[in-house]
Amino acid sequence: MKAIKVTKPFNIEICEVERPEIKSPDDVIIKVTSGGICGSDIGIFNGTNSLAIYPRIIGHEFGGIVEEVGENATEIKVGDKVAVDPVVSCGQCYACRIGRHNVCSSLEAMGVHRDGGFREYVSVNKRNVHKFNEDFDSSLLALVEPYTIGMQINSRGQISKGDKVLIVGSGAIGLCTLDVAKRKGAEVLIADIVPEKLEVAKKMGANRTVLVSEENLEKAVDEFTNKEGMPVIVDTVCSQSSFEDSVKMASPAGRIVVIGLIDTPSQIAQADITKKELTIVGSRLNCNKFDEVVEAFESKELKPELLKTHSFDFTQVKDALKLIENEPEKVIKMVLNFD
Ligand SMILES: [Zn+2]
Ligand SMILES: [Zn+2]
Incomplete structure (x- = not known):
């Protein structure tokens, strides 16, 4: 299967990588349908993101369709439409103990500290998976994560x-x-x-x-x-x-x-x-804000469709980045299609 990898600053490639398999009973394999390009992906691409380690499969704003579930992931079924929370935390440190795992002392964000979602299939922990109704427009799945940032900012303020x-x-x-x-x-x-x-x-x-x-x-x-x-x-x-x-x-x-x-x-x-x-x-990333965003998307109380100004096939990622660089005033959110 294919993945978008930044091998070193200013070098981005569509690579052939191994398709993930269920390794733990909590694993969920997702067929990615859409991924949003964010400022921090661009920072990894142009070498200005101090947190990045290369090579890296980028992408922390993504969602798709569940392909396979581990035996503990009983509340998730094959075919579910889902968005993925990219925040991975330890569960042990002070911040985690008081319920603020988004600032975990050993925090890892998918697509930054570890490989992310810009690939055809991805394996994530069931904890990071948030379900939508079947009829939800799957091209908007990538917009959930940026909205959780807005939700977190509102809650911090x-x-x-x-x-x-x-x-x-x-x-x-x-x-x-x-x-x-x-x-x-x-x-x-x-x-x-x-x-x-x-x-x-x-x-x-x-x-x-x-x-x-x-x-x-x-x-x-x-x-x-x-x-x-x-x-x-x-x-x-x-x-x-x-x-x-x-x-x-x-x-x-x-x-x-x-x-x-x-x-x-x-x-x-x-x-x-x-x-x-x-x-x-x-305010950093999000702390358990996915469910509220999913609910507000489904009830149409938020307007993610206004954010999505562009969409490209994922194999055209270089052109997408060029457009963001050359016409930043036109692009609000660039979404890559993986279907
Ligand atoms: Zn982002
Ligand atoms: Zn922690």
Whole structure:
């Protein structure tokens, strides 16, 4: 069978690899149908993802049809339509013991620390498998994982009905966060430099969009909040300055969610946090958010179809990457078809 492998930075190949077999009674073999390309896959491809080890079969956003089940996987049947949670944890460390396995001290994400889902068949533990109804559009299975990121961000920021929220950045994660926040009844201002992405944000129900090349964001925040400052800020731009700006724009008693993995420090004075008693939290991957996303996809309370702007056959992965590189303003989520 075939797999998409990054053998070293800037070298991606469709390789022939061994088809997986059931090795433990908890194993489930899935015939992959769709896989989403994410910023971190691109980071592995171009050598900027510090967590990557080569060679690597990439892909952490994927789903498909169950092909074979181990004898312990009694709740899963052959033919089930499923999405796969890529988070693998130890179950023993402090974070795991308090139910936050997504920050396990020996965390492994499929497609990053271990081989991922961009291959025709994959073997995963039954714990990582989440079922859909039979009639669900299987081309959207790859979008579950990015939505769990948006769900996790909402939960870390304790976003709830009536909250005013600023989302900085209207890429895939910003949009998933927006869609989930709107479902929760929040009022959202979202900012970006790409007008096309803000158009999608409008369709997802953003209350206010700000094209930062044409409009001053701080002024827009003042208007949106009657100069109170922003109660919740989600920074998906993840630069040194976007974090500094978030601290500035947050209201007293505000919450800031950061998701960046850059290690360049930002200039933030303790007084800025203390005076406003800010809550600044990180959000990483997802902690048991798959079932809620599956439910909201099935009840059509979320709009994953708006996220999927492109789809390519998996054998065309090089062209897909080229398009993402050359026209980043057009691509929100590129989905590879493995069928
Ligand atoms: Zn991703
Ligand atoms: Zn652990």
